Amino acid sequence: MALSGIQIYKLLPQTNCKECGFPTCLAFAMKLAAKQVELSACPYVSDESKKQLAESAAPPIRLITLKAGSEVKAGNEVVMFRHEKTFYNKPGLFIRVKASDPDLAKKVAAADAYKVNYVGMDFSIDGFAVEADGDLTSAVKTIRTVTKRPLILMTKDATLLDSALSLLAGESALIYAAESSDYEPLADLAKKHKAALAVKADSLDALADLTQKIQAKGVEDMVLDSAAATLSASLTRNTQLRKLALKNVRSLGYPIIAFPCDAKDEGIAAAQAIAKYAGFVVLSEFKPELLYPLFVLRENIYTDPQKPIQVQPGIYEINAPNPESPVLVTTNFSITYFSVANEVEGSGLPAWLVVTDAEGMSVLTAWAAGKFDAERIAKAIKGFDLASKVGKKQIVLPGHVAVLSGELEEELPGWDIRVGPREAVDLPAFMKQALN
């Protein structure tokens, strides 16, 4: 748990020597508690105090980074519910492949190349989980010819792992998984190769016991598998794990790995894992029709509730507009902007898209909140000096705010105000038919 200013003060020399730049140790302690200064600014802190302060500053859930050519992070979460603050590290989505698969290279390459865009953000898979049902070393060699993404190696065979991990020097892979009967050689390997180690047990007591033993062997980076087989069991275990970690039960303060690939309904299990506390999610195969909705769900759940995803207000030129092209008006909520921009772009028709500052709200939300009205639209049109860019002076309003057209005519004399369709999907047809 984070310490208060007073608790930190008790750990400082209390000499008020001012070398840290603050008049008293207490003032410095307060700044430390607020995370506005570094402890190193005080040259006199004892080693014992340093250790205590470092422990208290450690996040309740250890940050685990799997790294190769790209990296994926899990952990460092601080709340049970996203509205309490936000969720930080989006769970990595991994695709499971089999070492014995004759099409391994092809399958990995296809999944590796996958890229999909959602409101201006590109998503791709985070890595591969390799099942060692065949020659793991040559599988890893093959995989490394087609992808640089982080790997999870799924075997308990220490000899196999040792040679496979030797091929991955400089990377941080994840070994899956140590259990109470076999953890020692795996912990040694994790240490030797600087890999993270997944720890599996079917009760929280056993998990905590195991992570402590493994930590005693010098391994810090662990990931938990609570071996839950049903939606109900995994919701229960993951919730308990998150709660205990936030209560500073250090032995359970690690990210969770989930295996929707083994569930009855993979999509549903993966969705639950994303919403409810998983840090790494292993899927059975590369299926865009499932990956895309999962990426979107992950983005939605991990969006900071305090700031909606926004785009910069301004004039966006689509398909090289000229003075004869229409001016379309919308808000700066990312989802709104991209729904409209994608449709117009896809239509091949040129347009000036004016994005007003509606504080990141959708058309109707902004309208209901008074952030998207005739006055604001007129101000944007004038502010961006559209009159100097267009000759036709034709403005298209979103159909949902048709009521604004009268007022806007008054605000912008000389402009031709049109009401567009309600949904962006219908914009191309509208632009072709109604605007010519």
Add this chain to the structure above:
Amino acid sequence: MPIEIPKDKWTGSIRAVTIGGTSAEGGTRAKSVTVGGQTSMPYLHYEALTPNKPVIAIEIKSHKPDDWSPLLAEAWGEAMAEPAQWAKKAEEAGADIIVLALTLADSPEDAVRVVKSVLSGTGLPLIVWGPGQAEKDNELLVPVSEATKGEKIVLGICEDKNYRTIVATAMANGHLVQSRTPMDVNLSKQLSILISDMGMPKDRILMDPTTGALGYGIEYGYSVMERLRLAALQGDAMTQSPMIVTPGFEAWKTKEAKVGEGVPEGWGDWKARAINWETLTAIALIESGADVLVLRHPESVKRVKDAIEELTIPA
């Protein structure tokens, strides 16, 4: 050292609400459906069991909709033109409740006729929605309400601008109401207060916090629902109604579900993606506390029902 598992001790609980009147209550439903009653956050069975599972309502319309995805038309086929047939097929597909949405084309007589025909086509409890324009809603829902006394129908949709007439007729005829507010905890509470101030018993209110589809604002609905559920468990009486949400309506509005051609290749197979869109929207809402989920595609219904079974068996 054994780990002590922390448990929340809540003082509040969700109200149990029963939809549908059997012959004992002067209705004709083969059985009624009860939702609510929870005393913990969703499915945390180590704190409390789930007394009533969430249920699935399938949405049908009084007239064959012309703007629904072709995938839905393919799934329901001919039955879409005949509400009683459609309701029957929905029952076979696993619905626990039928949502019948009336349209602007319906006259009051049409509305009563179609509601009665659906009641005879299925033994399931019914939710009836007006077409969504205040005056027209009142014009249709009042005669429907009067003609179906005893059936314990849920009348919707009550919003802040238009709830009085609907609540009054629901009270007079023993029905329930669906109280909808736009994704805001305080607005939900306010409308619940207004409705119960009219004298409506609290166990005849379903709370509709409004949801967005996956990719189109679901995170707002998700968090508002978690906050409503937490408030309810902390003892706030005006948030203790079971929640009804409309993932089917929202998901099938999206381009991802509606459109099969000219979309990015990365979206994958159309049908599978569209059903995933609806199913995953529904699952996220189940995790955040939904009690009644209104869906559209039979395959989503099957997947979500299986998930509910799995979630409600104590771990």
